[in-house]
Amino acid sequence: MQRADPLAFRQAASRFATGVAVLTALDSHGEACGMTANSFVTISLSPPTVLVSVKSGRMHAAISASRRYxxxxxxxxxxxxxxxxxxxxxxxxxxxEIVEGLPRLANCVAFFACEVTRTIDVSDHTLFIAEVSECDYCDDLPLVFFSSRYHLGPGTPVDR
Ligand SMILES: Cc1cc2nc3c(=O)[nH]c(=O)nc-3n(C[C@H](O)[C@H](O)[C@H](O)COP(=O)(O)OP(=O)(O)OC[C@H]3O[C@@H](n4cnc5c(N)ncnc54)[C@H](O)[C@@H]3O)c2cc1C
Structure with missing residues (x-):
């Protein structure tokens, strides 16, 4: 199968605007760790299910050990x-602060507590599929990541 040019792939992918999240977990020593991620996806509403794609590293090890993020x-x-x-x-x-065994950052616009139900390894990343045990949110505007740069808020609403 033909493969897309890596630079073109990266630049085309950067046109997909996302929010920005910090994944948090406790590592095997009980220490809090965090990692910036924009691969957060909601998969289904019932049961409430999400996934994140995480490269090998400290956060990957922490989620693999605790099965929570x-x-x-x-x-x-x-x-x-x-x-x-x-x-x-x-x-x-x-x-x-630590809430229900998970580090929670102050002043975020939403928080999801996730229990891993399934993992899928894809090259040097793992998809951690999880059910959401708790979540909440506020009405502040989110940070947006687009074209490899940060942007303020979601822009002007248009009709659906
Ligand atoms: C917009 C954006 C989106 C990204 N999306 C993804 C993604 O979806 N998936 C992915 O795999 N990578 C993603 N990355 C890359 C990822 O954030 C980095 O590769 C990250 O450094 C790897 O985390 P780690 O746990 O392996 O490394 P580490 O270097 O251990 O942790 C990352 C940083 O967090 C700090 N930190 C960790 N814990 C704490 C703590 N308790 N208190 C204070 N500081 C702490 C560390 O000092 C370090 O600077 C993204 C990066 C950006 C900028």
Whole structure:
């Protein structure tokens, strides 16, 4: 099968605008860890099911061990947090609390507590499919990631 050119693939994929989340979990020593991710997808409403795609690393090890993760959807002022949890800045001191055994960041626009039900390995990533045991949200605007850059809020609403 023919494969898309890697640069064209990356640039075309960047045209799919997403929100930005920080995945959180407790590692095998009980320490909180976090990782920036935009691969969050809702799969079904009943039961409430989501997935995230996570590359090998500390967060991958933490979710594999605990079988749980939190999804913290960042607010539009969350660019520094996103960079921090992507390993690109050490300047921010993230504020979080442990809620129901999962680290929860302050001031997020939504939070999902997720229990892993299934994993699928795809090259160097794993899809962690999970049922949502709890979630909540507020009406603040989210951070948006589009064309490899952060943007404020979702833009102007248009008719559905
Ligand atoms: C917009 C965007 C979307 C992304 N989407 C994805 C995706 O969907 N899937 C994917 O696999 N990768 C994604 N990445 C890349 C991913 O965020 C980085 O590769 C990440 O650094 C890997 O995390 P890690 O747990 O392996 O590494 P680590 O380096 O262990 O952790 C990442 C950073 O978080 C900090 N950190 C971790 N825990 C804590 C804590 N308790 N307190 C304070 N700081 C802490 C660390 O200091 C480090 O700087 C995305 C990056 C960006 C910018």
């Amino acid at each position: 939190g999804v913290n959807v960042l607010p539009e002022q969350g660019g520094a947090l996103s960079r921090h949890f992507a390993g690109r800045s050490r300047g921010t001191d993230p504020d979080y």
